[in-house]
Amino acid sequence: MKTLMEEATRFLFFTGKGGVGKTSVSCAVAVGLADSGKKVLLISTDPASNLDEVLETKLSSTPTAVANVANLHAMNINPVKAAEEYRRRMIDPYKGVLPDESIKQMEEQLSGACTVEIAGFNEFSKFIGLKEASIEYDHLILDTAPTGHTLRLLNLPSAWSDFIASNKASSSCLGPLSGLKEQQHLYQAVVDELKNPKQTTLVLVSRPEKMSLDEAARASGELGLLGLNNQRLVINGVFKTSSEDEIAKAFALTSALAMQNVPDEIKHLDKTIINFRSQGVVGIEALRNMLDDKTHAPELKVIAKLKEELSEALKNTCKWSEFMSSLENDGSGVIMTMGKGGVGKTTVAAMITVELASRGHKVLLSTTDPAAHIAKVIKTEIANLSIDKIDPKIETRKYVESVLKENREKLSREDMELLEEEMRSPCIEEIAVFKAFAQTVAKGENQFIVLDTAPTGHTLLLLDATESYHRQVAKSTDNMSDDVKELLPRIRDPKFTKLVIISLAEATPTHEAEALQVDLQRAGINPFGWVINRNFAVSGSKDPLICAKGFHELTFINETANKLSKRTVVLPWMVNISEDSINGRK
Numbered sequence: 329m330k331t332l333m334e335e336a337t338r339f340l341f342f343t344g345k346g347g348v349g350k351t352s353v354s355c356a357v358a359v360g361l362a363d364s365g366k367k368v369l370l371i372s373t374d375p376a377s378n379l380d381e382v383l384e385t386k387l388s389s390t391p392t393a394v395a396n397v398a399n400l401h402a403m404n405i406n407p408v409k410a411a412e413e414y415r416r417r418m419i420d421p422y423k424g425v426l427p428d429e430s431i432k433q434m435e436e437q438l439s440g441a442c443t444v445e446i447a448g449f450n451e452f453s454k455f456i457g458l459k460e461a462s463i464e465y466d467h468l469i470l471d472t473a474p475t476g477h478t479l480r481l482l483n484l485p486s487a488w489s490d491f492i493a494s495n496k497a498s499s500s501c502l503g504p505l506s507g508l509k510e511q512q513h514l515y516q517a518v519v520d521e522l523k524n525p526k527q528t529t530l531v532l533v534s535r536p537e538k539m540s541l542d543e544a545a546r547a548s549g550e551l552g553l554l555g556l557n558n559q560r561l562v563i564n565g566v567f568k569t570s571s572e573d574e575i576a577k578a579f580a581l582t583s584a585l586a587m588q589n590v591p592d593e594i595k596h597l598d599k600t601i602i603n604f605r606s607q608g609v610v611g612i613e614a615l616r617n618m619l620d621d622k623t624h625a626p627e628l629k630v631i632a633k634l635k636e637e638l639s640e641a642l643k644n645t646c647k648w649s650e651f652m653s654s655l656e657n658d659g660s661g662v663i664m665t666m667g668k669g670g671v672g673k674t675t676v677a678a679m680i681t682v683e684l685a686s687r688g689h690k691v692l693l694s695t696t697d698p699a700a701h702i703a704k705v706i707k708t709e710i711a712n713l714s715i716d717k718i719d720p721k722i723e724t725r726k727y728v729e730s731v732l733k734e735n736r737e738k739l740s741r742e743d744m745e746l747l748e749e750e751m752r753s754p755c756i757e758e759i760a761v762f763k764a765f766a767q768t769v770a771k772g773e774n775q776f777i778v779l780d781t782a783p784t785g786h787t788l789l790l791l792d793a794t795e796s797y798h799r800q801v802a803k804s805t806d807n808m809s810d811d812v813k814e815l816l817p818r819i820r821d822p823k824f825t826k827l828v829i830i831s832l833a834e835a836t837p838t839h840e841a842e843a844l845q846v847d848l849q850r851a852g853i854n855p856f857g858w859v860i861n862r863n864f865a866v867s868g869s870k871d872p873l874i875c876a877k878g879f880h881e882l883t884f885i886n887e888t889a890n891k892l893s894k895r896t897v898v899l900p901w902m903v904n905i906s907e908d909s910i911n912g913r914k
Contacts, residue, residue, distance in 0.1 A: 407448030606876035667830035857895030
């Protein structure tokens with residue numbers, strides 16, 4: 329951490345998946361720089377930001393002095409609120425002018441993740457692009473950086489043309505950029521600053537886990553192609569132990585193997601290693617301890633405290649066997665697992681599939697997992713069980729080729745560049761596999777279909793109306809299959825479709841899953857229940873450090889079971905992912 333601060337550029341952008349510790353790391357660096365006499369502004373654009381809690385200071389959307397840290401100001405930009413204000417600016421002028429159905433479609437067009445990210449970018453841009461807005465600060469630190477997709481869009485000249493207003497190609501995610509032409513010079517200044525290695529450092533934050541490191545490698549490559557090459561890697565939560573506890577030894581081995589196999593794409597980056605901490609890093613003292621790599625050995629009584637409070641925390645949860653009995657109650661239908669990356673959707677989908685098959689049901693597991701690690705989990709043939717892979721890359725390639733072919737003769741070169749970038753949006757892959765999902769869901773009339781990763785509530789709403797479907801999926805056809813027509817009604821039918829949200833007992837994954845649930849409820853879909861995955865609290869470990877982590881998890885188990893979910897199951901952290909662990913249900 330000391331080296332990271334000594335070599336800090338004026339702008340420090342922290343990026344990474346939810347739950348890897350971006351906020352803790354960015355706050356620690358901000359406190360360290362402020363303690364060294366630098367004037368620092370820390371900005372969070374996380375919709376579920378816990379910056380107030382970590383810094384022990386009530387923050388707002390304007391810079392606020394942080395208590396007990398001279399030279400440090402911080403602020404929360406709420407991108408969801410910013411997106412709502414942005415939507416009103418874009419849509420209100422058309423109310424009473426366009427038909428109500430068109431207004432409704434515009435509102436949905438501007439309600440997805442793309443809009444939220446662009447709106448957040450819009451709010452903090454002035455601090456980077458307008459020197460007078462941040463001239464008093466030596467360093468600006470951003471917790472949650474914009475993605476490569478957003479930066480590419482903002483870098484295209486056509487994004488500032490009238491392409492979006494005329495909507496010639498009917499693209500799906502370009503709505504967020506409409507009306508931003510007046511911001512062109514500001515955004516260009518921001519992008520130029522981001523590309524300047526003397527001014528900006530991108531800090532990739534990861535856990536010592538294969539999936540997390542792979543995601544960091546992907547982000548590194550994507551940002552590097554845009555010229556953002558001044559990158560550093562922080563690996564947060566490396567666990568080491570001399571304990572004889574089996575869970576502790578297995579967890580330490582997991583960290584060690586991940587550290588030995590850092591992807592080649594990021595292996596060369598300067599690394600900062602942060603050791604495992606059993607509790608969330610909250611408060612200025614804890615942040616300073618993190619900077620100095622100070623850890624306090626957990627008290628032995630934490631083992632007894634965990635045992636004492638665990639039963640109360642689990643009071644409103646159910647056992648895995650009970651959860652499965654409820655899932656199979658209707659005899660057939662569709663089960664969808666949903667959640668943010670890294671929470672274990674595929675593993676839980678496999679567990680559900682094997683359990684249903686073992687109970688005598690005919691089950692089809694359909695996955696869009698490009699790594700196809702289902703095959704590594706389910707190594708042997710199991711009666712009643714079959715696997716059907718939907719390859720997102722193949723589906724997306726076919727879809728993109730058809731859209732580009734349809735529009736190549738209609739659009740200018742600049743407009744085609746923007747359309748091609750739009751076809752690289754994360755939204756496009758989801759829409760491209762939409763038809764394959766619809767066909768698979770239709771098979772749930774007489775068997776169980778388990779879908780690993782379902783379309784989000786935003787996508788389902790976007791594709792709700794026939795006109796919207798044609799605009800987003802069909803493009804050049806007037807025929808909509810019965811499977812697509814029936815998809816949303818089938819998913820909204822709680823007897824036909826049961827949607828399971830997968831989360832972790834940590835702040836960010838819990839609150840991101842809560843936002844996902846709200847998104848689904850907008851689409852008229854109420855989740856069947858939640859699975860809180862990989863918990864040390866119920867692992868059976870007697871290691872004090874592991875038990876301290878488990879004790880910290882109880883807060884989020886309680887929040888999920890008592891506030892967020894009507895049906896909750898808590899699964900233990902498992903030594904490895906194998907067929908035995910899939911069948912070793914708790």
